[in-house]
Amino acid sequence: MSRIVVPELLRAAQLKASDPASSIWVSANAGSGKTHVLTQRVIRLLLKGVPPAKILCLTFTKAAAAQMATRVFDTLATWTNLDDAALREAVRETGAPSPSRTDLLLARRLFTRTVETPGGLKIQTIHAFCERLLHLFPFEANVPARFEVADDVRQATLLAGAKRDAIAEAHRSTGALGAALSRIAEEVGSASIDKLIGEAMRARAPALRWSLADPQDRLPALLGGGGLSVEAVERDMIDGGIAPAEWPEIAAFFATGSTNDQKRSAKLGIALQAYTDYGAERSSRTHAVATYLAVFFTKDGPAKALMTKGLAARRPDLLAELITEQARLVDLLEARKTAETIERTQALLA
Incomplete structure (x- = not known):
């Protein structure tokens, strides 16, 4: 395996950053050698005689902590088998000064010293560090003394x-x-x-604030629903405009027109039947509303022509009434959307 050649400028920067005598901030891209620099810094601290128990390394993830610990211990384990010349070169590569015979003896013992230190070399996540503090001071933190963190x-x-x-x-x-x-x-x-x-x-934090603030009043005010329920809006759709008692006459008039007029006559007949079934509790209110809306709307929105020119010429008053009714239903559809949003949100909060 060929050895990777590190550019001299990069190596100089890494050696400077791994110097334990300096306080260093390192900002670099992923894969550029930050973990290597941190590993070298820990090893240089150990070479200076710092007790392993006094070294603390914090990472964001468990994977990063495990990787760094592995690199440190692999390096120290390798040093136990090197002769003096090879070990001296390995120590110099970390950025530490050329070691004396006493320093070489210390370097060979670092692996055992680190492994046998009570508590070991502390390379852990921020979460683990905070958990340790809470275990040390449970009374001050107001937590159970023997709490466990769920994985x-x-x-x-x-x-x-x-x-x-x-x-x-x-x-x-x-x-x-x-x-x-x-x-x-x-x-x-x-x-x-x-x-x-x-x-x-x-989103439990804002949801809790809403629950405590009684959204029954605040939601309608914010959304402009006027406080109407979906049921009230749908009742208004059927009963607040053209009276159902007039539907049979209108359907009969549509039946005298063209094919499109006759289709609208059939739709109004279906709506009348659904409305009748709803009154007899054989159908739902929503179904009755849907069939009535089908007279005035298509899947793309409001119908552009509510009757053909032939029928319009015979009953311009009815055409005007139908146009007014369609506009009323457009407004009520928006009101229903608002009411549905309010009711769904209130249900979800509950």
Whole structure:
């Protein structure tokens, strides 16, 4: 294996950064040798006689801590088998001064000294360091003296259990909590509810503030919903405009027109049947509303022509009434979206 040749300028910078006598900040790209510099710095501290127990290295990740510890111990283990000349060269490569015979003896003993030090060489994550401090001062930190930090697997297990218990409790509830779960389940389905709960938990801080601030009043004020419920808006869609009692006459008039007029007549007939079934509790309010909206809207939005020119010439008053009704329904559709947003948000907060 060919030896990697490090440019002299880079080597000089690394030696300067690994000098334990200096306080150093290193900023460099990934893979440019930061871990190597830190490893050399630790080794040079050990070569100066600093007790391993007094050296503390903090990293962000467990992988980084493990990599650095491996490099330090691999280097020190290698030194135990080198002759004087090879060991002297290895020590100089770290940036340390050329060692004396006493220094060489110390270098060979560093591996054993470091391994046998109580507590060992402390190369750990910031989280582990903080956990250690909390264990040392539990009373001052107001935590249980023998607390344990759950690992990722344990966290996932606890979280899954907590979510399962919360959903089961909501399912058993016959009050507001049960109604909130039903609303959420209707909106997202069973397959997506776990993902939704996860998103909500990631925003738990603002969600908690909303819960404590009583969103029943604040949400409608912010979203401009006027305090209307989805049910109230949908009732207004059917009962607040052209009276259902007039629908049969309008449908009959449409039936005398062209093919498109006859299609609208059929839609209005379906809406009338759905409305009748809803009154007899054989259909849902939402279904009755959807069939009525189909008279005035397509999948792309408001219908551009509510009747053909032939019928319009015969009943311009009816055309004007239909145009007014369509505009009213456009406004109510926006009001329903706002009401749905409010109700969904309130259910999710619950």
